[in-house]
Amino acid sequence: MSITVIDYGSGNLKSAAKALEAAANNINSDSKIIVTSDPAIIKESKKIILPGQGSFRDCYLGVKKIPGLEDTLNEFVLVKKKPIFGICVGMQLFAKIGYESQETKGFGWINGSVRKINNINKTLKLPHMGWNQIEFKKDFTLFSGLENKSHMYFVHSYELITTQKDCIVATTNYGNSIIVAVAKENIFGTQFHPEKSQKNGLIILENFLKWEV
Amino acid sequence: MLKKRIIPCLDVKNGRVVKGINFVNLVDAGDPVEQAKIYDEQGADELCFLDITASNENRNIILDTVKKTAEKCFIPLTVGGGVRTLEDIRNLLLAGADKVSINTAAVNNKNLVKESSEKFGSQCIVVAVDAKKISENKWEIFTHGGRKSTGIDALKFVEKMESLGAGEILLTSMDRDGTKKGYDLDLTKKVSNLVNIPVIASGGVGNLEHLHQGIKIGKASAVLAASIFHFGEHTILEAKQYLDSKGIPVRI
Numbered sequence: 001m002s003i004t005v006i007d008y009g010s011g012n013l014k015s016a017a018k019a020l021e022a023a024a025n026n027i028n029s030d031s032k033i034i035v036t037s038d039p040a041i042i043k044e045s046k047k048i049i050l051p052g053q054g055s056f057r058d059c060y061l062g063v064k065k066i067p068g069l070e071d072t073l074n075e076f077v078l079v080k081k082k083p084i085f086g087i088c089v090g091m092q093l094f095a096k097i098g099y100e101s102q103e104t105k106g107f108g109w110i111n112g113s114v115r116k117i118n119n120i121n122k123t124l125k126l127p128h129m130g131w132n133q134i135e136f137k138k139d140f141t142l143f144s145g146l147e148n149k150s151h152m153y154f155v156h157s158y159e160l161i162t163t164q165k166d167c168i169v170a171t172t173n174y175g176n177s178i179i180v181a182v183a184k185e186n187i188f189g190t191q192f193h194p195e196k197s198q199k200n201g202l203i204i205l206e207n208f209l210k211w212e213v
Numbered sequence: 214m215l216k217k218r219i220i221p222c223l224d225v226k227n228g229r230v231v232k233g234i235n236f237v238n239l240v241d242a243g244d245p246v247e248q249a250k251i252y253d254e255q256g257a258d259e260l261c262f263l264d265i266t267a268s269n270e271n272r273n274i275i276l277d278t279v280k281k282t283a284e285k286c287f288i289p290l291t292v293g294g295g296v297r298t299l300e301d302i303r304n305l306l307l308a309g310a311d312k313v314s315i316n317t318a319a320v321n322n323k324n325l326v327k328e329s330s331e332k333f334g335s336q337c338i339v340v341a342v343d344a345k346k347i348s349e350n351k352w353e354i355f356t357h358g359g360r361k362s363t364g365i366d367a368l369k370f371v372e373k374m375e376s377l378g379a380g381e382i383l384l385t386s387m388d389r390d391g392t393k394k395g396y397d398l399d400l401t402k403k404v405s406n407l408v409n410i411p412v413i414a415s416g417g418v419g420n421l422e423h424l425h426q427g428i429k430i431g432k433a434s435a436v437l438a439a440s441i442f443h444f445g446e447h448t449i450l451e452a453k454q455y456l457d458s459k460g461i462p463v464r465i
Binding site for chain 2: 054055127129133153156157174193197202
């Protein structure tokens with residue numbers, strides 16, 4: 001069974017795939033890493049990674065453009081309840097709605113919205129770009145082996161806001177507290193880029209490969 | 214708290230690392246992939262490759278270098294030099310670059326910054342600005358590796374680039390580059406205060422205090438340096454420990 005990185009025309013898939021391969025190698029996993037947009041292959045996958053770069057709207061439209069992809073993802077996540085890991089805008093797409101460039105529907109797997117980060121009267125630079133520390137909000141299996149306040153690499157100008165507080169597994173501080181990791185049953189997402197967060201990021205990817213929901 | 218970033222830059226020519234003194238007198242000094250791995254292990258926050266002669270030479274070698282680096286280093290990689298078209302940007306991103314820096318083409322073709330940031334996202338579009346002081350409080354943009362004057366005011370230019378969708382400004386002082394006299398702090402501070410996107414200070418680092426000044430006085434979000442790291446004068450970790458001792462938030 002394979003681990004599939006969903007290719008819907010967004011950003012740097014190679015980074016995610018290469019980091020997953022390195023993570024698999026670290027834990028002697030024989031998981032095969034595939035990059036594809038083919039719904040038939042995605043359906044058969046054991047776990048999927050949903051990356052995302054650019055705007056919420058472009059990413060959502062990118063998914064919509066591939067025939068059958070949205071339905072396949074919904075079935076994979078909601079019906080089959082197999083593990084998904086959304087990265088950056090990939091995580092933001094879990095929300096019901098996004099407000100980047102214009103109002104756009106998301107997958108709605110998590111009751112929330114995606115809004116621009118408050119730059120506090122332009123005292124904060126946007127994008128929130130670089131290394132920031134994540135604060136655990138609960139004991140969570142995908143963080144095992146990581147210390148609280150580990151550094152992760154971020155680059156984003158929009159943040160996920162949710163009323164489902166029980167889904168929030170980590171936050172960071174950038175002017176205000178920002179949600180940086182969410183989890184709900186088989187659904188997991190991070191605002192930061194594990195594939196760019198050196199050893200800390202690889203630990204999370206290793207944990208995802210090992211994750212039994 | 215968001216940390217200030219230290220970015221070692223490798224000037225690459227024909228797949229080999231060089232560091233120019235004012236962009237001439239190139240010294241061949243190593244394999245960029247090996248260098249990148251060392252910097253990654255030392256705790257570099259990002260890596261930067263500048264393909265310095267790319268305007269005139271074959272681009273494929275750098276793609277191979279990028280590809281090999283992306284397989285080994287899991288930190289952000291910015292690649293610049295000779296980037297002129299959407300196709301150039303796409304090729305670098307596909308090879309494994311996380312950000313692409315645009316220099317000459319950002320001046321000659323403003324649509325490139327707009328179109329590329331719309332297409333690939335602002336997060337991966339860095340505009341590399343080479344500026345030279347022409348009078349008190351006035352800097353001009355130079356292109357073609359600092360050889361060609363444009364008559365364009367640097368401060369107006371960076372504002373324009375931000376409005377077109379640039380995600381970051383890589384600001385190099387042509388007066389300081391290669392001199393080891395420290396960043397042009399006036400310029401860095403003016404640009405940092407002017408735009409709301411992150412600014413990377415570049416050009417002129419000769420010691421660790423210069424890095425501190427770039428952040429403290431220049432208000433830069435990140436500091437870029439080449440020779441002090443490349444020739445082994447300091448490790449990235451030493452630089453971070455120095456900044457930490459001065460109260461600058463860094464990732465150690």
